[in-house]
Amino acid sequence: MFVIPGMHMDHGWMELQQMRYAVAVAEERSFTRAAERCYVVQSALSHQIKALEQEIGIQLFARTSRRVELTPAGEAFVQASRQSLAAAERAVTDAAAATGQIRGTLTIGVIPTVTAVDVPHLLASFHAQHPAVRIALRTGGSEQFVGDIRSGRLDVAFLGLAECTPPHGVTTKELSRESLVAVLPAAHPLASSTHVTLEDLTHERFVDFPGGTAGRAQADLAFSAAGLQREVAFEAMTIDLILGLIRNGLAAALLSAHVVPADHTLSAITVQDAPRRVEYLAWNDFNPSPATTAFLDAVTLHQSQCAEHSAVPTGESPS
Template sequence: MELQQMRYVVAVAELENFTRAAKKCLVVQSALSHQIARLEKELGARLFDRTSRQVRLTAAGEAFLPAARQALDAAERARAEVTAAAGEISGRLGIGAIPTLSAVDIPAALREFHLRHPKVRIDLREGASKDLVQEVQDGTLDVAFLGVLPSYRPKGVRDRELGRGELAAVVAPGHPLADESQVDLERLARETFVDYPAGTAARAQSEEAFEASGLTREVAFEVSGTDFIVRLVRSGLVVALLPAAFAAELTGLTVLPVRNAPARTERLVWSRFRPTPAAAAFLSGLGIGGDELSPQTL
């Protein structure tokens, strides 16, 4: 069993197509198919069900895929450790972030990191706080930036508070509230809202504040993307509660401070195990080092 064969399997599984997988792996399709067939023969099981229209993992393939990814990650980690010992940081850096992050200027931080460590491949993805924590726990991401309730403490990871803030009401310029200097939750409860899906950390920030005030509100639209929330508010159809620091940078909308506003905290989380050289370098650039980077037993 060879690492290259595992790379081919992972590529096919992710793209669900042999042709696209071969292109991604910079190899002709016949060579990729041949190597996967050799691996299947060695394992004594088919990893893919192939038809003229689709490619799907078999039960054996589903079982093989996580271990193959772990093996590839381990090989890349070993290579990165060797280059780090020689004074050069390389490998992959997986970063997750909420779209409304304001405590850290991610583009500026990544630019500075890339200038210092140009051989590190940076993978940046946007997501919900709960999902990002899980991906750090699983090792899919090295670090993640969250927006959560002040009382929230992530488990199975190490973390640091980056900053605290409040939510602000965001309305279209022509909305009846647009001429107000501020608004309270009781007045907002009479409006129709767009918000993140129920059960997400971003939604909980608003829900907890209304419930604590004994108020209910109508959330007519649930969407996952912040851009879509902004577009719906701009149309005048609904109002929203968004982090004040983030909302202040939006154009074409009116942002209102909220009396008894929902509070939120932005947190940085990273693995409780020893970070990769790339992750350690990135965290160091954020002022995190020493004991905070040492392995932790939870």
């Protein structure tokens, strides 16, 4: 049983498990869902929360028959509890790392358009090498991930940003740099062109990522820099939906060539003044966890192996 040293109350010790229960209730806003998440019966979880409130003499949750909300004191308690739980887990993982064991939780942010690494293959290799590490994967946007790394909600993240807007406040490793291509329906009048310009595309209806996201900024900045305007008629967060809209003749897009499949219904065309996109691996280099350090090493090894493989001439096998 873990306890917090120095947190002796009038009626006993505050346990880490009670903190876990409080965090679960706060995040789920339901005692029932929190109990399911913590794999305990609801009565046991409710009893522990009530005992905790009695021990510290503070009401953490406002309850009705239909709602559960944090009190202002509860907000402060849960925030500190998250930090205490993270510190306790870090103590165990650091002790294990001193004996050569890598364990703990590794939380990774992945944008929908990662092309510099094969993420599933990378995670499979990492898991095989470090089976005691719990991998948690999150999807979202680059700008959100930068903030999450700074606040400690993510350990590492894959980012995709316009060449002129590198990330700030996090440590990064550049993974790739490329020009976006125009993606059009195969029946489009420009589909057979060897190349186009942004001006050639100004009359198209575009599908792009939502406004304000880093994925959208890549094209927005390029059109703005060229003194051009475009119409973004559709916003989407998944590549499959973007490509589906293009296939059906509803829109055009500017995308990484690596996410465009070899498909007779689509045409990917070089853009002379195309937006430039950079992929990064980002993390916080202030006291990274052993699992984070091991993952950074795994990405470097993965890229090295991919480079060696791509350097082998067709028809030959690597030695």
